[in-house]
Amino acid sequence: MLGLAKGLKYTLKQLSREKVTYDYPNEPLPLPDRFRGIQKFYPEKCIVCNQCMNICPTECINLTGKKHPDPTKKGKIIDTYDINFEICILCDLCTEVCPTEAIVMTNNFELAEYSRDMLFKNLEYLDENDENVRQVNKP
Amino acid sequence: MIRTEEMILNVGPQHPSTHGVFRLVVKLDGEIITEATPVIGYLHRGTEKIAENLQYTQIIPYTDRMDYLSAMTNNYVICHAVETMMGIQVPERAEYLRVIAMELGRIASHLVWWGTYLLDLGATSPFIYAFREREMIINMLNELSGARLTFNYMRVGGVKWDAPDGWIEKVKDFVPYMREQLKGYHNLVTGNEIFLNRVKGIGKYTKEEAIQYSLSGVNLRCTGVKWDLRKDEPYSIYDRFEFNVPTRETGDAWARYQCRLEEIEESLKILEQACEQFPAEGDIMAKVPKIIKPPKGEAFVRIESPRGEIGCYIYSDGKKEPYRLKFRRPSFYNLQILPKLLVGENIANMIAILGAIDIVLGEVDG
Amino acid sequence: MIQDMLQSSPGLGNFVIFFILGLVLLLIVLGFVTFSILAERKVMGYIQLRHGPNQVGGRWGLLQTVADVLKLLLKEDIIPKLADRPLFILAPIIAFAPSFMVLATIPFTENFQFADLNVGLLYYVAISGMTVFGVLLGGWASNNKYSLLGGARATAQMISYEIPLVMSVLGVILLSGSLNLNEIVEAQKNGWFILLQPIGFIVFFIASVAELSRTPFDLPESESELVAGYHTEYTGFRWAFFMLAEYVYLFAMSALITVLFLGGWMAPFGFLDFIPGSVWFSIKFFFVLFVYLWLRSTFPRMRADKLMEFAWKVLLPIALGNIFLTALIKSLFF
Numbered sequence: 001m002l003g004l005a006k007g008l009k010y011t012l013k014q015l016s017r018e019k020v021t022y023d024y025p026n027e028p029l030p031l032p033d034r035f036r037g038i039q040k041f042y043p044e045k046c047i048v049c050n051q052c053m054n055i056c057p058t059e060c061i062n063l064t065g066k067k068h069p070d071p072t073k074k075g076k077i078i079d080t081y082d083i084n085f086e087i088c089i090l091c092d093l094c095t096e097v098c099p100t101e102a103i104v105m106t107n108n109f110e111l112a113e114y115s116r117d118m119l120f121k122n123l124e125y126l127d128e129n130d131e132n133v134r135q136v137n138k139p
Numbered sequence: 140m141i142r143t144e145e146m147i148l149n150v151g152p153q154h155p156s157t158h159g160v161f162r163l164v165v166k167l168d169g170e171i172i173t174e175a176t177p178v179i180g181y182l183h184r185g186t187e188k189i190a191e192n193l194q195y196t197q198i199i200p201y202t203d204r205m206d207y208l209s210a211m212t213n214n215y216v217i218c219h220a221v222e223t224m225m226g227i228q229v230p231e232r233a234e235y236l237r238v239i240a241m242e243l244g245r246i247a248s249h250l251v252w253w254g255t256y257l258l259d260l261g262a263t264s265p266f267i268y269a270f271r272e273r274e275m276i277i278n279m280l281n282e283l284s285g286a287r288l289t290f291n292y293m294r295v296g297g298v299k300w301d302a303p304d305g306w307i308e309k310v311k312d313f314v315p316y317m318r319e320q321l322k323g324y325h326n327l328v329t330g331n332e333i334f335l336n337r338v339k340g341i342g343k344y345t346k347e348e349a350i351q352y353s354l355s356g357v358n359l360r361c362t363g364v365k366w367d368l369r370k371d372e373p374y375s376i377y378d379r380f381e382f383n384v385p386t387r388e389t390g391d392a393w394a395r396y397q398c399r400l401e402e403i404e405e406s407l408k409i410l411e412q413a414c415e416q417f418p419a420e421g422d423i424m425a426k427v428p429k430i431i432k433p434p435k436g437e438a439f440v441r442i443e444s445p446r447g448e449i450g451c452y453i454y455s456d457g458k459k460e461p462y463r464l465k466f467r468r469p470s471f472y473n474l475q476i477l478p479k480l481l482v483g484e485n486i487a488n489m490i491a492i493l494g495a496i497d498i499v500l501g502e503v504d505g
Numbered sequence: 506m507i508q509d510m511l512q513s514s515p516g517l518g519n520f521v522i523f524f525i526l527g528l529v530l531l532l533i534v535l536g537f538v539t540f541s542i543l544a545e546r547k548v549m550g551y552i553q554l555r556h557g558p559n560q561v562g563g564r565w566g567l568l569q570t571v572a573d574v575l576k577l578l579l580k581e582d583i584i585p586k587l588a589d590r591p592l593f594i595l596a597p598i599i600a601f602a603p604s605f606m607v608l609a610t611i612p613f614t615e616n617f618q619f620a621d622l623n624v625g626l627l628y629y630v631a632i633s634g635m636t637v638f639g640v641l642l643g644g645w646a647s648n649n650k651y652s653l654l655g656g657a658r659a660t661a662q663m664i665s666y667e668i669p670l671v672m673s674v675l676g677v678i679l680l681s682g683s684l685n686l687n688e689i690v691e692a693q694k695n696g697w698f699i700l701l702q703p704i705g706f707i708v709f710f711i712a713s714v715a716e717l718s719r720t721p722f723d724l725p726e727s728e729s730e731l732v733a734g735y736h737t738e739y740t741g742f743r744w745a746f747f748m749l750a751e752y753v754y755l756f757a758m759s760a761l762i763t764v765l766f767l768g769g770w771m772a773p774f775g776f777l778d779f780i781p782g783s784v785w786f787s788i789k790f791f792f793v794l795f796v797y798l799w800l801r802s803t804f805p806r807m808r809a810d811k812l813m814e815f816a817w818k819v820l821l822p823i824a825l826g827n828i829f830l831t832a833l834i835k836s837l838f839f
Binding site: 003004032057089091093139 | 193194196197198199200201204264271274278281282283284285286289291300301323326327329330331332333334335423424
């Protein structure tokens, strides 16, 4: 009986303790800077080195480049850049290998959509995703 | 004339207490189980096969998803295996960060077990209390690695991030807090007569059986075998810390319960010492080539995960992908004894026994 | 007023009045059930460091249960193909009707009671025993293995615990010398029966938790073992009726404990008489209710075999001993 009484005392004490639940959709969750959310992509920084595409463990990144419109300059610029968020596991490896920090993580994580097609995010979407961008990207 | 017949009951794959997508086909005589057949594979993703086409760095995020309650140990086992093959010396600071992260993960994993086990037994509140503390750990690991469960934190040769400012202090503050909460847990559950009635003497097996069934971790130690790889085959820097290996003699669910809660305390001891010894500065990455190509050959390492011995076998033919990668997943091995334990028990005990084994389906199915 | 009407000659006018009165009580009870579910969720939420419902109906979530009930009424009514259709439909009604019938005899205050029966207590116990048929039929008719196991467990549990429940209350009947609930309250003028009958009270309380099949005796439903027990296959308003029965019994049982052991509507001390009886009744009533919720959020579930052992080997002998003791005390001192 003593054990039961101890348990009852413990739960009674909890009645007045601080609540631990968040008022989530109304108040945003505080997240640390390192949090890995939907990527932000800077098209102007990208040098089309294909490293992110190669390192991606789930092969969810697809990109194509085109020749630089300015004939005097060498190299390529980005043409299309798609991430398939159906299979992206937000593992951070693409930002880790990117030599120019053209792709970085943000703190946005709300990816729920009504249709699977909506989970294909293209260059425009990733470019416009410019809130809560991660400050420090390389260790 | 009363005619009775055996009833075949499908428990799972959708059932509140099978902890995921585990299916158990039980033959019932009334409420007494006469035969039990576990059916697994509903969460099989073929991690080992996928890994054969991936570079070693790419495999690490996949290991997060095996035992998703303690992803840090999984991260470690693959990195440790590759480091062993290549003979890489991991910097001191990185080792400490790894140990702190792993021990935090161990506590979090045992807390989830504690909460869900009590939920299986019908008590609803302990789950929330356990998750309150787990949430703090997860927040700390989130600050460190940038994710709440699938950390992808360790790399071959070190860790990805250094500890943020004030992080070590946070861990230090967490240790006494957690000790205080553990006392509350004992008050709430450990002395509870109803709880004791339900766990004492069920799911019993002997030392010999445990070894024959290749059980490991708490499932082995609850029978009195003092076998903990952190002590017996020290890896990383575990030989620098003082801690005990909790064991019990009885080998029932109650013994497993006690061992797990004591293990939380031992992990707290390790955390305390690791935070004290934490080097003020140093590298977090060893010098490793950009593309990791272990030499031709094979390696097998094993470490102590919260669920038991997790092993990693790599056969490399000198390429950047492994030729064969195999994980010894403790939950899978621990689950093997279940059909034997269930015969002759009733349904209520079935849940209590299954819960006490502490399986994670992501790990069982691979 | 009701006494006069009960004695008046039967007629259509009287029937209409009784019907309306019954309807009013039903609405009051439904209102109570609505808020007791909310109270349960709130209390459990606070114990579990959560806020509980706080979205629908202001920050206290006052309309949450109303919204839930509306949702249940709008849900598709599924009857499994292989279920025993007539029994499946009948079961929730059999389970619910007695729970509402027992309320008639409970004296809420001196004047607010529907039927002042001379065998009030017996009536309560007898009628409430019928619910188990509904549960068993529901479990059987669903043609589901989990339901069957849940129904069988429920039957075994409720029948076993009815015996200590009645036995423990015999002490109260001995002391008050009546089965009439009004007279039992009157008999507590000088001291509540919780003080005169502590053993009886404890046995009664434990047995009542089992009768209500709430944690730690919630085996019939035992979510983590039998999915949802006897109402696994029930959906929509049929399921709502099972739930309703459960909560109306919670209401009735809390009221009964207040009446039997806590002095009903009477003030604890004479000088507090200026506070009306209804207030006292509600205070005691809500305290009992809170204890039920408190137990639920603390304890794990008992095991089926231990549960039966507990009823027959522990509670029943104690209850019998209590009767003997009470009889001894009564013959020596009163």
